[in-house]
Amino acid sequence: MKASHMIQWDDLKYFLAMAEQGSLSAAARKLNVSQPTLSRRLTALEESVGAELFSRTRTGLEMTALGEQMRDHARHMQDDVHAIERLVTGHDSSLQGSVIISCTEAIGSMWLVGELMGFRKKYPGITVDVKVDNAVSDLLRREADIALRMFRPVQNDLICKRTVTMSYGYYAHKDYLAKHGTPKTISEIKNFDFILPHDEILSYTSSEHRKSIAFPKGAAFRSNSLTALATAVTAGYGIGAYSCLLGDSDPNLVRLFDDYVVFSSDLWLVSHQELRRSARIRAMYDYLGDLLQSQAAAFAGTN
DSSP, X not given: OOOOSOOOHXXXXXXXXXXXXXXXXXXXXXXXXXXXXXXXXXHHHHHHHTSOSEEEETTEEEEOHHHHHHHHHHHHHHHHHHHHHHHHHHTOOSSOEEEEEEEOHHHIIIIIHHHTHHHHHHOTTEEEEEEEOSSOXXXXXXXOSEEEESSOOOOTTEEEEEEEEEEXXXXXXXXXXXXXXXXXXXXXXXXXXXXXXXXXXXXXXXXXHHTTOOOOSSOSEEXXXXXXXXXXXXXXXXXXXEEHXXXXXXXXXXXXXXXXXXXXXXXEEEEETTGGGSHHHHHHHHXXXXXHHHTHHHHHTOO
């Protein structure tokens, strides 16, 4: 295989995704491109280099020695590109453009969208871009400008502040309770239809409250989607943990066992320190901070 032309940064970006994801299909999903497109990009890059960068195996892609060396250099290049992007964004003093906010679906789809109209009216030149994703967006790589996270980040280049505690209580639709009765104690839950989240959702909650959850052996409904779990409660599948922020404001839902908290998690507002110098990102960061604090009691379920 003979090298044909200069390597393009875009080709390296695709190569790095393949190297990190380990397969064409996973890299294609991450980059939001088709698998055939990615395969063509890889072929073109290998022709440019004049050597194979991956061995195709049944289980995915296995890097060659040259591929491993290129991966390390490509990572450094990617870090430099993102640093330049953050630097340019950080010197933006205009209130025009877009701000990308990364958050889980429980926050994004069910609460944040409705709450950002006030920001739009105040800053009509800024596009609000809500990235609903249960995976963690990488702020250092500019996958988002601001993140709302259920845990405290550890990277040194990020700035973060703890805002509110998000609590979940046990709720059920009033029609379900009218038909099946109302449990008086938590131990009675086993006699009712139950809505149960998958284990990965519980990993975001504090261990102190996780230990106290009295899960029954069976379940009427299960999901790894917080939106689906919430919809199951409002649809009347049975009893389930539901955000106090949303549950207490729904007249069709009944909160059980007084103020019992099933689990809770602190909500952190996060951005990159360079991005905070951008006027539009700083405006959104401050707006979100004030918004969350104004609704702290609703998030905690102590209204």
